[in-house]
Amino acid sequence: MNPITVARFRRALSAASAPLVLLAAGGAAAAELEPLSPGRAVTPAIQDDRLYQPGVDVEGRMAEMAALGARFVRVDMRWDLIATRRPAAPRDPADPAYDWSAYDRIVDAARANRMNLMFTVWGTPTWAADPRVPADPSFPAFATRPLSATDFGMFGAAAIARYRPRGVRHWEAWNEPNIPLFMRPQYVERNGRLVPFSPALYAKMLKSFYREAKAVAPSARICGGVTAPAGDPVPSSTDSRIAPLDFYARLARSGRPKMDAICHHPYPITKPRNRNFADASYVDLYNLDALITAIDRSYLRGKPIWLTEFGFSTESVPQYKLFFSQAKQASFLVDAFRRVRPGNRVGIFTWYIWQDNNDWKSGLLNVDGSPKRAFEAYALPAATNRKVIRAGNSVTLTGQIRSATGRTRVQVQRRRPGRWINVGPLRTSADGSFRARLSPSATSRYRVVWRGKTRTGTTARRASPSFRIRVK
Numbered sequence: 058m059n060p061i062t063v064a065r066f067r068r069a070l071s072a073a074s075a076p077l078v079l080l081a082a083g084g085a086a087a088a089e090l091e092p093l094s095p096g097r098a099v100t101p102a103i104q105d106d107r108l109y110q111p112g113v114d115v116e117g118r119m120a121e122m123a124a125l126g127a128r129f130v131r132v133d134m135r136w137d138l139i140a141t142r143r144p145a146a147p148r149d150p151a152d153p154a155y156d157w158s159a160y161d162r163i164v165d166a167a168r169a170n171r172m173n174l175m176f177t178v179w180g181t182p183t184w185a186a187d188p189r190v191p192a193d194p195s196f197p198a199f200a201t202r203p204l205s206a207t208d209f210g211m212f213g214a215a216a217i218a219r220y221r222p223r224g225v226r227h228w229e230a231w232n233e234p235n236i237p238l239f240m241r242p243q244y245v246e247r248n249g250r251l252v253p254f255s256p257a258l259y260a261k262m263l264k265s266f267y268r269e270a271k272a273v274a275p276s277a278r279i280c281g282g283v284t285a286p287a288g289d290p291v292p293s294s295t296d297s298r299i300a301p302l303d304f305y306a307r308l309a310r311s312g313r314p315k316m317d318a319i320c321h322h323p324y325p326i327t328k329p330r331n332r333n334f335a336d337a338s339y340v341d342l343y344n345l346d347a348l349i350t351a352i353d354r355s356y357l358r359g360k361p362i363w364l365t366e367f368g369f370s371t372e373s374v375p376q377y378k379l380f381f382s383q384a385k386q387a388s389f390l391v392d393a394f395r396r397v398r399p400g401n402r403v404g405i406f407t408w409y410i411w412q413d414n415n416d417w418k419s420g421l422l423n424v425d426g427s428p429k430r431a432f433e434a435y436a437l438p439a440a441t442n443r444k445v446i447r448a449g450n451s452v453t454l455t456g457q458i459r460s461a462t463g464r465t466r467v468q469v470q471r472r473r474p475g476r477w478i479n480v481g482p483l484r485t486s487a488d489g490s491f492r493a494r495l496s497p498s499a500t501s502r503y504r505v506v507w508r509g510k511t512r513t514g515t516t517a518r519r520a521s522p523s524f525r526i527r528v529k
Contacts, residue, residue, distance in 0.1 A: 090469055091451075091494040095486040098457045099397050101435070102129035102175065102407035103421075104366065106414065109135065109159040119166040122411060124511040125421075126436045126459020126489070129173045131365055131407050132163055133232070136212050137180035137199045147211035148269070150219035157219060164223050170513055175365070175405070176220070177229040177283070178213055178266070179239060185209075190242065196296070200241045202258055210265025214273050221274040227405075228277060229320055229365060230266040233285040234259040235304040238376070242295035251292045253299055256307035263314040280363055281316030282308075286324045287339040300338040302351050313356045318404065321348060322366035326379065329392045342367065342393060349402060362402050366409040367393065368419030371429065380418065387434040387522050394438035395455060408435060430522070436460050437467075439505040439521035441495065447529050451496040454503075458489040460511045460519055467491055472502040472523065500527045 103122050107113050109132065122130055144154035160176075167174045180199040187204040203209050209231075217228065234240040234255055244251040263281045270277050288300025299307075301321065308314060323342040333344040340348045342364075352360060369389050370380040381389065390408070397403050413420035421432045439456030446452055458467050465485050470477040480503070483491040495503065504523040511517050 088494075089471075089496055089498070090481040090483070091496070092483055093453070093492040093494060095484070095490045095492045097399060097486055097488050098394070098490045099399055099403050099406045100128050101126060101457075101459050102131055102365070102405050103127040103411050103435075104131040104133075104407055104409045105411040106133065106417075107412065108132055108163050109138070111159075115162045116166045116169065118411070119163075119170050119172060120513050123170040123172050124460060124513045124515055124517060125432070126461075126512070127172070128459075129175050129227070129405060129407070130167060131175045131177060131229075131409075132160075133180075134160060134176040134178045134216060135180040135199070136178060136185075136209070137182040139216075140182050140185075140212060143182075143184045144215075147208065148214040148218070150215040152215070155215065160220070164220055164225060168224060173227065174220075174225050175227040175229065175280075175407075176216065176225060177232050177365070178209075178216060179232040193241070193296070196237055196241055200237060200239050202240055202242070202255070203262070206258070206261035206265045209262045210267075210269040213266040214269035217270050217273045217277055221277065226274075226276060226278055227280070228270065229280045229283050230263050230316075231259065232283050233322065234262075234283065235288065235299040235301060236285045237296040237298065238285075243297060243299055244292055244295045246295065251295065251297070253303070253307060254295075255299060256304050257311040260308050260311035260314045263308075263316065264312060267315045278317045279315075280318040280320040280365070281314060283320040283322070283365065284340075285322055286341050287326065290338045301340045302347065305348075305351060305355065305357070309355050309357075316357070316360065318361040318363050319348075319352060319357060320363045320365045321345075322409075323364055324367060324377065325369065325389075328381065328385070329389055329396075342396065345401070361404045363405040363407075364397065364403055365405065365407045367407065368409045369431075370417070370419045371413075372418035374416055374418055376416065377419075383430045386419075387430040390431050390434045391438045391440045391522060391524075394457070395440035395442070433520060434522050437505060437507060437519040437521040439524070441524060441526065444525065445527045445529060446497075448498075449496075451494045452526060454491075454493045454495045454505075456491050456505055456521065458485060458491070458505075458507045458519060460517055461485070461489045461507065461509055462512050463487055465489065465507065465509055467505050467507045469493070469495070470504050470506060471497075472504075477504065477506075495526065497526050497528050500525070502526075 144152040186201040243255045245254045284301040289297040369386045412422040413424045441452040469480040485491045505521040508518040
């Protein structure tokens with residue numbers, strides 16, 4: 058065979074092994090992959106609980122999260138660790154009672170990696186705690202409610218005054234004030250009855266924080282609520298939990314504190330589902346509409362929603378016993394990406410957490426720092442709206458390459474025995490989003506791959522978890 062014939066043979070073989078056009082039912086030609094307008098995705102975020110701990114490589118961890126594709130890093134700003142003694146001038150970040158050193162390093166590392174920060178301000182210092190609350194070894198000392206809501210607001214003013222010039226604009230006022238792990242007690246006893254107490258207290262705290270923040274930085278974005286997903290339908294003690302919908306309803310009756318966005322933690326109570334239970338005392342990702350409906354019937358109508366903690370654990374822990382395999386964790390992460398879209402008012406979606414610790418196991422990394430299967434799923438989630446179709450029909454593929462900077466291309470691949478073949482490229486929008494109509498002629502397994510420069514300047518290759526489309 059002469060060289061020209063060899064070249065033609067190879068081109069024909071290549072075309073036969075990677076067809077972009079297949080025959081649909083009825084004999085008409087139909088593209089296997091048809092690009093659609095890519096749109097955009099919800100802003101991806103990650104929380105890293107180790108960043109403010111002593112001896113941590115803050116710069117390295119921030120660079121890794123940026124390269125993976127997070128646009129925000131959520132960080133606990135511990136009032137009790139920064140202000141171990143009462144400041145003489147609480148609104149002044151230069152007061153000698155304050156130690157900002159751990160957070161200065163975090164802000165510097167975020168700026169170096171073009172990463173946005175969201176600080177979640179919580180944790181009552183001993184000097185600010187209400188002395189009327191009896192100690193309970195079952196709960197940490199920082200969970201004791203503050204005696205004065207004003208103290209909390211003035212600390213917020215100091216924090217925002219320090220970090221506004223360095224570009225920090227997003228703030229959460231407290232963390233999960235509807236459960237005793239972060240605010241206790243939740244109830245008080247009156248005339249032999251348990252009466253909710255934390256909503257009214259939190260309303261005062263949020264009012265103070267919001268007022269003080271806006272006086273320092275009118276453009277600061279202050280998120281309120283920051284609710285845990287579940288409550289106790291019938292309280293049994295002063296430390297019972299308050300259901301999130303009840304908590305927001307009581308905020309409305311407690312002075313209507315202002316907030317620029319509503320934060321919620323929709324941790325799942327089951328695997329992904331499409332059916333919910335009547336009169337539920339929880340709001341997880343799969344009945345999030347209940348929260349949106351309740352909000353839109355209240356004084357907070359139309360407010361954006363930030364989901365600032367969410368994840369699937371791969372081991373059971375005392376605070377969160379539900380767990381799944383690492384493969385399921387990756388699959389469920391992608392399913393969550395498919396469900397949470399800008400159209401349902403969610404602006405920021407935070408995976409909790411970056412790395413497992415002894416108390417929590419929903420990280421993208423194991424305790425030893427090795428990646429779980431969800432690591433790559435976070436970087437390049439890709440999902441279809443259906444998994445089973447009839448011959449001649451199609452599915453819509455939606456995804457996002459989060460590692461990339463600006464517009465780029467991804468490659469859709471189909472599995473053949475022993476190898477992956479290219480089906481076709483897709484252009485992305487500026488945030489890495491892509492969308493296409495996928496029309497398999499037979500049951501097939503697909504994935505999406507990308508190679509390019511990450512947001513930190515490194516070169517990376519990403520591959521989505523594969524997904525199977527069954528054609529009946």
